[in-house]
Amino acid sequence: MDADELLQQTKALAKHMSVYQPSLAPDITSNAAVSESALEELLSECEEKWKELEELQNKLTLTETDTLEDTGYEFSQLMTRVKTLTAELNQWQKKEPELLSKNHDVLVAVGKEELQRVNKELEMVLSCCQTKNEKLNKDLKSEQKWLEEQEELLKAVTDKAAELQNEVMEFSESRAMQELKVKINKVIAYREKLLENLGEFIEEHFPLPQQQRNASKKNVPQEPTADLISLHEILELLMNKILQTPHEPYLTIDNTFWPPYVEMLLRYGVALRHPEDPNRIRMEAFHQ
Numbered sequence: 583m584d585a586d587e588l589l590q591q592t593k594a595l596a597k598h599m600s601v602y603q604p605s606l607a608p609d610i611t612s613n614a615a616v617s618e619s620a621l622e623e624l625l626s627e628c629e630e631k632w633k634e635l636e637e638l639q640n641k642l643t644l645t646e647t648d649t650l651e652d653t654g655y656e657f658s659q660l661m662t663r664v665k666t667l668t669a670e671l672n673q674w675q676k677k678e679p680e681l682l683s684k685n686h687d688v689l690v691a692v693g694k695e696e697l698q699r700v701n702k703e704l705e706m707v708l709s710c711c712q713t714k715n716e717k718l719n720k721d722l723k724s725e726q727k728w729l730e731e732q733e734e735l736l737k738a739v740t741d742k743a744a745e746l747q748n749e750v751m752e753f754s755e756s757r758a759m760q761e762l763k764v765k766i767n768k769v770i771a772y773r774e775k776l777l778e779n780l781g782e783f784i785e786e787h788f789p790l791p792q793q794q795r796n797a798s799k800k801n802v803p804q805e806p807t808a809d810l811i812s813l814h815e816i817l818e819l820l821m822n823k824i825l826q827t828p829h830e831p832y833l834t835i836d837n838t839f840w841p842p843y844v845e846m847l848l849r850y851g852v853a854l855r856h857p858e859d860p861n862r863i864r865m866e867a868f869h870q
Contacts, residue, residue: 820865
């Protein structure tokens with residue numbers, strides 16, 4: 583078994599630790615015994631790596647302290663050096679790190695320490711899950727109690743609604759119809775009163791234009807104009823049109839419509855002009 587397979591098996595065991603927790607052996611002691619030969623081998627490898635690091639550090643120090651003696655050093659040589667260093671950097675970045683030691687005893691000791699660390703982390707996760715589970719159980723009991731209270735309240739409201747429904751059924755239908763007729767008559771009377779007041783207001787403040795003839799200024803005879811309809815009649819025509827034919831609410835303007843009244847209705851948003859035919863108007867749908 584090589585080092586990579588041992589590490590893969592260690593990761594898989596740590597991943598499924600929660601599943602195999604009941605069947606695991608007791609905790610591994612932290613002072614796992616490692617042979618002296620393995621320790622010596624590990625120390626020698628560490629010394630070799632340390633020497634390599636010192637050599638690289640010395641090279642970097644010499645590189646940083648190098649100065650260009652010739653001020654006319656060609657720019658192309660500098661660019662070549664940059665490209666070389668960039669390629670070396672990319673190569674080091676792509677290179678996968680190697681294990682410090684391939685000794686079986688050392689890898690076993692490292693794997694045991696890793697298992698201990700993962701075991702402690704899983705124990706902490708288990709403790710957190712148990713605490714959260716207890717809190718969820720308390721919340722569940724509280725919600726169940728609230729649900730029971732709401733069901734009792736719903737039952738009481740349902741019983742009360744049934745009682746009220748029985749009382750309504752016992753109520754006299756004739757009496758209800760009589761009261762409904764009285765209310766309808768009141769509404770009709772109120773509507774007629776509103777229409778009457780509206781007609782009086784319109785007749786008082788918006789009378790028909792009177793034909794003025796100034797014979798002293800103009801001796802030319804004037805042609806008789808068409809009979810103009812009042813503002814009250816215009817509003818009545820618009821209302822009847824939009825209520826009787828809502829699919830075609832537009833009304834054609836003729837000579838009987840006094841233009842100032844039409845412009846006033848359009849300006850104050852009471853009427854709207856047809857988007858294609860300016861000689862047709864309709865009332866704004868206030869009832870919708």
